[in-house]
Amino acid sequence: MPVSLVLTSDTHVPKRARDLPHALWREIAAADVVVHAGDWVDAALLDLFEQRAHRLVTVYGNNDHGVLRQRLPEVAHDEIEGLRFAVVHETGDAKERETRCAARFPDADVLVFGHSHIPWDTTAPNGLRLINPGSPTDRRRQPHGTFVTAVADAGRLRDVVFHAVPPRS
Template sequence: MRLLLMSDTHVPVRARALPAGLLDEVPRADVVIHAGDWVDTATVELLRSRARRLIGVHGNNDGPELRAMLPEVAFAELGGLRFGVVHETGPARGRESRCAHRFPDLDVLVFGHSHIPWDTTAGSGLRLLNPGSPTDRRRQPYRTYMTARVSEGRLTEVELHRLPHPG
């Protein structure tokens, strides 16, 4: 099972549209996961129309319409692994233990908010993944997203992808 992970798309505030390279990946994925801060409903509808399956949550920049469409936290069993998706996890310091305590029954937690790519494993075995942002790199050198595979109850081939600078 191929996964495509993204967060913090901020369309149309930080970008007019999702990058073409990212959109090309959507139909190749079995599941697309978006960890919040969409900003507009059109991006949700675009991904729903192109993805085989979309799992998403709302973020702190998402207004009432998106909050009505999307949960704050989403859960899914994918290929034998228990996934959770949330936008905010708090400060980087103590993130692993805090998230392991908050989500003791998960194998993988996908989150966003910081725009900083993250891939660590808590002492409990919880894998924490932040794909960064494909549209707003902030202080990061690149705009990013992630792909991964789930096979036989294992998360494999987790890869951070850099998007070219626009223009």
């Protein structure tokens, strides 16, 4: 049975924004599984995700300290509708990322990562799909913030959509 997903990372609330975009909250409420690749910054946001998400797969990021590191792993693994997911915040430099991550996560089909705030969707030679959903709150050098929706269905990841978050005015 198809499973709807939301992929996000680098939310940085309340450091970079007071709250998440309404569109992201709406997708979180509707999704079967939410994957967050770290940099929560505040445990209060994690608490909100745990209340609103049907199922949450997450890790801590380099800006997450104290209680967040106590509550969250550095790397998470989960199987969703026949797909083996790995989640980590940092993967290092973009150069040779696919080869490096394929070696680090040989048993994963999909790797969700963050840190750079730069949307990324590639596939390693061994078939590992690497997705960085970007950041919904801190676009850095990107034209807009982003998050991803997708569907896990019978061992396939389909309908992967990067959603643009308009800048707050």
